[in-house]
Amino acid sequence: MSHISTGVEYALHCMLYLTEPPHGVRDASVRDLADLQGVPVDYVAKLFTKLHKAGLVIATEGAKGGFALARPPSQISVLDVVDAIDGDKPIFECREIRARCAVFDEDPPPWATSGVCAIHAVMRNAEKRMREALAGDCLADLAARVVAKAPRGYGPQVVRWLDERTSNKRVARSEQD
Amino acid sequence: MSHISTGVEYALHCMLYLTEPPHGVRDASVRDLADLQGVPVDYVAKLFTKLHKAGLVIATEGAKGGFALARPPSQISVLDVVDAIDGDKPIFECREIRARCAVFDEDPPPWATSGVCAIHAVMRNAEKRMREALAGDCLADLAARVVAKAPRGYGPQVVRWLDERTSNKRVARSEQD
Numbered sequence: 001m002s003h004i005s006t007g008v009e010y011a012l013h014c015m016l017y018l019t020e021p022p023h024g025v026r027d028a029s030v031r032d033l034a035d036l037q038g039v040p041v042d043y044v045a046k047l048f049t050k051l052h053k054a055g056l057v058i059a060t061e062g063a064k065g066g067f068a069l070a071r072p073p074s075q076i077s078v079l080d081v082v083d084a085i086d087g088d089k090p091i092f093e094c095r096e097i098r099a100r101c102a103v104f105d106e107d108p109p110p111w112a113t114s115g116v117c118a119i120h121a122v123m124r125n126a127e128k129r130m131r132e133a134l135a136g137d138c139l140a141d142l143a144a145r146v147v148a149k150a151p152r153g154y155g156p157q158v159v160r161w162l163d164e165r166t167s168n169k170r171v172a173r174s175e176q177d
Numbered sequence: 178m179s180h181i182s183t184g185v186e187y188a189l190h191c192m193l194y195l196t197e198p199p200h201g202v203r204d205a206s207v208r209d210l211a212d213l214q215g216v217p218v219d220y221v222a223k224l225f226t227k228l229h230k231a232g233l234v235i236a237t238e239g240a241k242g243g244f245a246l247a248r249p250p251s252q253i254s255v256l257d258v259v260d261a262i263d264g265d266k267p268i269f270e271c272r273e274i275r276a277r278c279a280v281f282d283e284d285p286p287p288w289a290t291s292g293v294c295a296i297h298a299v300m301r302n303a304e305k306r307m308r309e310a311l312a313g314d315c316l317a318d319l320a321a322r323v324v325a326k327a328p329r330g331y332g333p334q335v336v337r338w339l340d341e342r343t344s345n346k347r348v349a350r351s352e353q354d
Contacts (some may be wrong), residue, residue, distance in 0.1 A: 091179055
């Protein structure tokens with residue numbers, strides 16, 4: 001498994017469809033977002049539970065009954081989504097090998113284990129650089145890049161697809177009543 | 178498992194003992210390096226096979242029969258060791274979710290899949306930053322930091338420990354003859 005999971009990829013794609021027009025809508029149901037992307041609904045539901053817990057999305061009420069972004073897409077970084085889905089897992093776990101050196105005879109002196117191991121420090125610094133890069137890109141940046149690449153008709157087509165699903169549901173519900 | 182493996186940690190610690198005095202020696206056997214750090218010999222042997230394949234260490238001959246660094250420690254970066262042990266594995270694997278959008282009706286247009294997905298591009302950039310940081314630190318830097326922290330007697334103590342193991346082996350071998 002890669003360090004940044006498939007869950008992050010799915011969550012980001014879903015959230016991009018919640019960045020409002022031209023690329024998306026204000027809110028959508030988990031089922032519609034999952035079907036829009038050919039991804040299992042249960043899986044997307046679990047992702048949204050995590051996003052909700054992290055305060056990145058809010059549940060919406062009414063006919064659409066789904067989720068919306070909790071704040072503007074310019075204020076949700078890729079790092080926010082990575083941490084919400086994968087947790088803040090380190091790229092490296094130090095096993096304090098330095099304390100095991102045979103010359104210490106199983107009793108490492110305080111200097112040998114004080115502070116962070118030099119190797120661990122290098123890994124932490126690399127991780128910091130990676131996280132800074134992920135923090136430097138937000139949903140609004142991503143949406144702008146998708147919009148710039150897609151033909152003008154694509155965004156409205158997605159919005160229409162989602163709107164039709166919602167209307168169909170509304171019709172189905174009123175027929176049940 | 179973390180992205181950067183325990184094997185990388187062990188390999189770096191072993192290689193630090195091969196940076197010559199004051200912290201280490203010129204060459205040592207896999208068994209001695211493993212025992213010096215309380216790490217399984219078979220595991221360290223596998224790591225050295227990888228380091229050797231990547232051209233970072235060379236096999237040495239003679240009484241000591243082991244490995245030495247293939248080039249000065251200032252010319253072996255932490256990234257070299259990470260790539261030698263873990264391979265160049267990405268932090269993220271793009272599953273091309275963008276092509277699955279329902280509005281494409283299972284026939285994504287060329288614009289939708291051309292170039293790198295915007296989400297993948299962000300991950301690649303973050304990975305690049307991480308790799309740059311790992312490339313920016315070398316074994317010589319690490320050794321200098323350990324030397325600066327350890328009391329003056331530590332390096333010579335390690336060298337003596339390794340030398341004694343070699344002499345004991347030489348004595349044992351001559352007694353067998």
